[in-house]
Amino acid sequence: MNDQAAETSSRWRLRLAQAVANSSGPSLSEVGRVREMNDGVVVVEGLTRAASEEMLTIDQPGGPVSALALSLSLNEVRCLVLGDEAGIAAGAAVRRTGQVLKVPVGDSLLGRVIGPMGTPLDGGGPIVPGDHWPAEREPLTIADRAHVCRPLETGLLAIDALLPLGLGQRQLIIGDRRTGKTTLALEAMVAQSLRGVIVIYAAIGQRASATANAIEHLRQFADFSNVLAVVAGPDDSAGSQWLLPFAATTMAEYWVSHGRDVLIVYDDLVKHAAVHRQVSLLLRQAPGREAFPGDIFHLHARLLERAGQVSASKGGASLSALPIAELQAGNLTAYIPTNLVSITDGQILMDAKLWQSGQRPAINIGLSVSRIGGNAQSPALRKGAGQIRLDYAQFLDLESFARFGGAMEADALLRLEHGKRIRAAMVQKPGKRLSQAGTLAILRAITSKAIDRLPIDQVGAFREQLNLAVGDRTPAIPAAIAAGDTLSDEMAISLDQLISNLLP
Numbered sequence: 467m468n469d470q471a472a473e474t475s476s477r478w479r480l481r482l483a484q485a486v487a488n489s490s491g492p493s494l495s496e497v498g499r500v501r502e503m504n505d506g507v508v509v510v511e512g513l514t515r516a517a518s519e520e521m522l523t524i525d526q527p528g529g530p531v532s533a534l535a536l537s538l539s540l541n542e543v544r545c546l547v548l549g550d551e552a553g554i555a556a557g558a559a560v561r562r563t564g565q566v567l568k569v570p571v572g573d574s575l576l577g578r579v580i581g582p583m584g585t586p587l588d589g590g591g592p593i594v595p596g597d598h599w600p601a602e603r604e605p606l607t608i609a610d611r612a613h614v615c616r617p618l619e620t621g622l623l624a625i626d627a628l629l630p631l632g633l634g635q636r637q638l639i640i641g642d643r644r645t646g647k648t649t650l651a652l653e654a655m656v657a658q659s660l661r662g663v664i665v666i667y668a669a670i671g672q673r674a675s676a677t678a679n680a681i682e683h684l685r686q687f688a689d690f691s692n693v694l695a696v697v698a699g700p701d702d703s704a705g706s707q708w709l710l711p712f713a714a715t716t717m718a719e720y721w722v723s724h725g726r727d728v729l730i731v732y733d734d735l736v737k738h739a740a741v742h743r744q745v746s747l748l749l750r751q752a753p754g755r756e757a758f759p760g761d762i763f764h765l766h767a768r769l770l771e772r773a774g775q776v777s778a779s780k781g782g783a784s785l786s787a788l789p790i791a792e793l794q795a796g797n798l799t800a801y802i803p804t805n806l807v808s809i810t811d812g813q814i815l816m817d818a819k820l821w822q823s824g825q826r827p828a829i830n831i832g833l834s835v836s837r838i839g840g841n842a843q844s845p846a847l848r849k850g851a852g853q854i855r856l857d858y859a860q861f862l863d864l865e866s867f868a869r870f871g872g873a874m875e876a877d878a879l880l881r882l883e884h885g886k887r888i889r890a891a892m893v894q895k896p897g898k899r900l901s902q903a904g905t906l907a908i909l910r911a912i913t914s915k916a917i918d919r920l921p922i923d924q925v926g927a928f929r930e931q932l933n934l935a936v937g938d939r940t941p942a943i944p945a946a947i948a949a950g951d952t953l954s955d956e957m958a959i960s961l962d963q964l965i966s967n968l969l970p
């Protein structure tokens with residue numbers, strides 16, 4: 467947080483604390499009036515004692531709608547409408563609540579699709595929340611955090627073997643439009659929900675059809691009783707979209723505080739930044755670079771800072787975050803993407819060129835990094851992966867050299883053929899996740915070079931066969947991985963046997 471933002475934030479909190487302390491007095495009975503309405507931002511007169519970040523309610527024919535006071539001056543309050551703004555007219559009464567903005571939390575949200583304030587969007591009954599918690603909460607203190615030490619497996623070979631993630635990690639998924647970003651996050655959500663992790667899909671400003679597809683995918687493949695989708699589409703108020711990631715994180719924190727691991731996917735934060743810019747301009751905040759307000763970095767830093775692995779003394783659960791960010795023409799150095807890269811613990815870069823070449827998921831291994839997940843990788847997979855990442859990087863160099871017609875020695879040709887098979891093994895269609903044992907088995911087939919005996923176009927089918935067979939025919943292997951064992955010689959021998967039996 468920069469000094470100015472920290473100062474503003476503490477000033478706000480002070481004013482809010484004072485206001486809440488006074489709120490039993492006559493100030494709460496103060497009624498303001500809407501003076502004007504502008505794309506989700508309402509200017510209110512006559513609320514002289516309202517506090518910053520205080521929740522207000524605005525009367526309208528369809529029932530009161532919530533709003534958040536964000537910009538205060540002597541004679542007006544600018545606030546963000548957090549619901550349907552269509553019915554608000556000039557002159558409407560605005561009342562204080564004396565409370566910070568709160569959102570529903572609790573187990574009744576599981577298996578549901580809701581708006582950020584808890585409005586059901588799935589045609590189901592009303593949500594009966596266990597409680598309401600503030601949408602903005604302090605992140606974990608350093609003392610209450612522990613190292614990321616447990617794996618967050620996705621079932622995707624490229625990630626689990628080469629870019630391993632850990633529970634409590636914040637990993638950015640970044641790439642041009644339509645390069646498989648959402649699908650990758652969905653795979654991680656499906657895999658984790660089936661392992662008992664609660665997964666939250668926070669869809670911010672996504673097209674209704676894309677959101678519907680994502681939710682359908684989760685209904686079909688995930689354990690939907692562990693899923694919550696929080697949605698505000700491009701047609702919803704700017705306030706709902708702005709609030710959404712904070713509200714969804716609060717909903718997650720409720721479960722984390724009750725000892726459950728939670729994974730949250732923010733799809734996507736570049737859209738959220740655009741909404742923040744729009745809102746800030748309407749709130750008359752000074753624009754800075756690319757017309758974003760100066761606090762844009764702080765906005766996402768304070769959001770993602772809320773993720774992490776909680777220390778054992780505080781329950782030991784974790785909040786993992788997979789923010790998604792759309793790039794323009796692969797430009798990683800644009801303002802918002804660089805901010806997000808610097809806030810997270812690593813990034814998975816989805817590459818439009820790889821996508822077009824048919825490499826899907828289109829993960830650019832060279833430009834992707836997972837800074838902390840390696841420590842969390844299960845011991846068997848860590849040993850099984852060996853130096854595959856290095857081999858693959860060398861293969862990519864070699865391949866570009868070969869493209870220029872460089873003369874190759876026999877050994878280089880073999881490495882080229884081997885690398886092509888690693889690449890083919892990483893091509894995975896949605897829904898074709900590998901079990902951990904399946905991942906270990908295909909890694910063994912790669913590192914033992916057994917896979918080099920296959921034609922490239924059969925590598926994918928072989929991986930599927932191996933994934934199915936390893937659970938059935940060598941049940942000791944999944945059990946050993948689950949127990950946290952490393953790859954033993956006996957395991958390697960039984961995998962080698964399985965592999966050679968399956969090879970044509």
Ligand SMILES: Nc1ncnc2c1ncn2[C@@H]1O[C@H](COP(=O)(O)OP(=O)(O)OP(=O)(O)O)[C@@H](O)[C@H]1O
Binds near residue numbers: 643648676828894
């Ligand atoms: N590994 C894959 N193999 C085959 N098809 C895929 C794969 N990943 C994604 N797709 C398909 O590609 C399309 C685009 O994927 P997706 O929506 O995940 O991309 P995106 O980057 O999130 O797009 P947007 O920029 O529109 O949000 C979808 O139809 C999806 O099913």
Ligand SMILES: [Mg+2]
Binds near residue numbers: 647648649676733
């Ligand atoms: Mg998407």
